[in-house]
Amino acid sequence: MLEALRHFFEHLLALSNPLWLYYPLCAAAAVVYKATKYDDPKTIARHALHFFLWITGGMLVLATVFYILSLVF
């Protein structure tokens, strides 16, 4: 299981993984979305970073959970 997880993360973090292309898209979407809600640049930056980390972190956790489930079942 640990070996499989190590391979999973190696593949996930590999530079050849096209998933990296989606991070700038997610960052731009977070900035635009938060800029429509707030006016102060510092507030926009703080909330956009928070939003970006929640989405990417949440996706990473979900991917890991689904991968473990696929190993078990």
Added chain:
Amino acid sequence: MNGQYPAGGASPVAALVLAWAIPGAGHAYAGRWGKAALFFGCIVGLLVAGMIIGGGTVIIHRDTQGHIELWWMAQMGAGGPTVALTPISEYLAARAGPDIYANRFREVGTLYAAVAGFLNVLVMMDAYVKLAYPHRRRDDEEEKEES
């Protein structure tokens, strides 16, 4: 970027139309130049990045069978830049032939351009609402009062 939106004089509908034609122009019309630059940079940046990633063939309005591309309808949210990029993209797609659909990066580029369209719709609504309802409290004002 902490200035107020003008309470009268500026037309919300004009801001909506301008924001569709040029991303960020609705906010520039309302005097919010900082936000206008931010929205223009992000939305046009996403469209251009999508074109580069997808090999320039991502903004086409009909597929090889002549059907309207649903992605293109989403991309049209970004208005003017999409209209300008469509003939360029279609020319490049016609030159490349049906092989464009085999390029996996084209899918990523298409998504970039579609998200740019969706985000511009959000920006258009923001420009409209901020001018139509100027006395509505902003979220960061509420946040300051809470803290």
